[in-house]
Amino acid sequence: MPLHISGIWIPHYTSSLLETGSKGIGLTVTSYLVAEETFSCSITLNNREVLVEQALETCRDLGVNIGVRGNSHFNLGSGFGLSAALLISQSLVAYNAIGKPLLRALQHAHVLEVKYRTGLGDVIAEYMGGFVVRVKPGAPGIGVAYKVPVKSRVDLVLVELGIGESTSQMLSRMSRELLVEGEKLLERVLETQDLEVFFESSRLFTSRLFDYSRVREILRDLRGIIDYYLKKSALVIWVEKEFIDELISNLRARGLKAHYSTISLIGVHIVDSTKPP
Numbered sequence: 001m002p003l004h005i006s007g008i009w010i011p012h013y014t015s016s017l018l019e020t021g022s023k024g025i026g027l028t029v030t031s032y033l034v035a036e037e038t039f040s041c042s043i044t045l046n047n048r049e050v051l052v053e054q055a056l057e058t059c060r061d062l063g064v065n066i067g068v069r070g071n072s073h074f075n076l077g078s079g080f081g082l083s084a085a086l087l088i089s090q091s092l093v094a095y096n097a098i099g100k101p102l103l104r105a106l107q108h109a110h111v112l113e114v115k116y117r118t119g120l121g122d123v124i125a126e127y128m129g130g131f132v133v134r135v136k137p138g139a140p141g142i143g144v145a146y147k148v149p150v151k152s153r154v155d156l157v158l159v160e161l162g163i164g165e166s167t168s169q170m171l172s173r174m175s176r177e178l179l180v181e182g183e184k185l186l187e188r189v190l191e192t193q194d195l196e197v198f199f200e201s202s203r204l205f206t207s208r209l210f211d212y213s214r215v216r217e218i219l220r221d222l223r224g225i226i227d228y229y230l231k232k233s234a235l236v237i238w239v240e241k242e243f244i245d246e247l248i249s250n251l252r253a254r255g256l257k258a259h260y261s262t263i264s265l266i267g268v269h270i271v272d273s274t275k276p277p
Contacts, residue, residue: 001035001088002028002264003072004081004125004132005158005231007202008189010182011120011171012137017111021137022120024182025148025189025198027236028129029261031158033082035070035089042067043086050076051086054112058087058094061108066094073259074160077167079232084122087112088268103141106268110139117168129267131198133190148193150263157237157247160257161214164233170209178208199227199238206230222250 009024038044041059043051044067055067068089074080087109095105106127113119125132127140130147137143185201203212210230218235219225224243229236239247244260251258 001033001085001126001268002129002266003031003033003074003085004028004122005079005234005236006081006121006125007198007229007231007236008182008186008205009121010179010186011174017114018107018142019138020114020120021110021124021134021139021143023134023137023186024121025131025133025186025202026121026125026231027131027156028125028264028267029156029158029236030264031073031080031259031261032264033070033072033085033089035068035086037093038067038069039065040067041065043070043090044068045070045072045076045082045086051083051116051118054087054116055090057112058090058108062094062098062100064094064097066090066097068093073257074158074234077232078160078164079234080158080160081119081122081126083118083167084109084113084126087118088123088126092268092270102270107139107141117166117171119167120171127267129264131195131263150195154195154263155239155241155244156261156263157239157244157251158259158261159218159235159237159251161218161230161233161235162256163214167232170232173209178205181205181208195238196227199229202229203227218251218254218256222247 006026009022011022043055091105091109110123128145134145224240226238248258
C-alpha cells in the first residue's frame with residue numbers, strides 16, 4: 001500500500017475516535033509498504049517488532065492470532081505514514097479471517113491511530129491513494145477525501161533525515177495561529193488544485209513546525225530540484241527527471257536514505273497469494 005506524507009493538516013478532535021481526524025492534503029507515494037500475513041499476534045517492520053499494544057488489541061478485540069510482517073525503505077515515526085500502513089495491514093488480514101467487512105478493518109485501524117496518537121489522517125489518505133485532499137475528518141466511510149488529478153508524472157526523491165519526534169509531541173506544538181494559517185493555505189491549494197502551489201504552501205506550513213536549516217544545507221548546490229517540503233523526518237523533493245540519479249547518488253553519499261518515488265495511482269491494495277510478496 002502507498003505511504004502518505006501530509007503537507008498541511010488541521011487536527012479535529014471529538015468524543016468519537018471514528019470522527020476525530022484531520023482535514024488536509026498530502027501525497028501518497030509509490031514507496032509502498034509490502035506486508036504479508038503471519039500467524040502470530042505481532043506487527044514487524046524490517047524485522048523489528050513495533051506497535052505491540054495496537055497489535056495485541058486487534059487480536060483481543062477480534063479473537064484472532066494474526067499479525068503482519070512488513071518491509072519498507074523507511075523507519076517508523078519518520079513522517080511517512082508507516083504506522084497507519086502497518087495497522088491497516090494487520091486489520092485487513094484479521095477482519096478478512098473472520099469474514100467481517102473490510103471497511104470495518106480500515107475504521108479499526110483509524111481508531112487505533114487516534115487512540116494511540118500515532119496519526120489522524122493517514123488511514124483515509126492511504127485508502128484513497130493519489131494526490132489526496134481530506135475535506136472532512138474521520139475514518140474511511142465517515143470522513144471524506146478525494147484525489148486531485150495530476151496531469152503528468154511527478155518525479156520525487158524521498159529522503160529520511162533521521163531526526164524527528166512522536167506524532168503526539170508534534171501535534172502538541174501546533175498553535176491556534178498555525179491552525180488558522182493552515183486553513184488559509186489549504187484553501188489556497190484547493191482553489192488552484194496546483195501541485196506547485198501545494199509544495200509552496202506545504203513548505204510554508206511545515207516551516208512553522210520543523211527546522212529547515214539542515215534541509216537547506218543538504219540541498220545547497222544540488223541540481224534539478226523543483227521544490228520540496230518536510231514532514232518530521234520525511235523530506236519530499238520534486239525533481240526534474242534528468243537529475244533523479246544524480247540527486248539520489250549525492251544524497252546517499254552524504255549518508256542519507258534516499259529513494260525514487262512518484263505519486264501512487266492506487267490506494268490500499270490486497271493481493272491473495274501463497275507466495276511471499
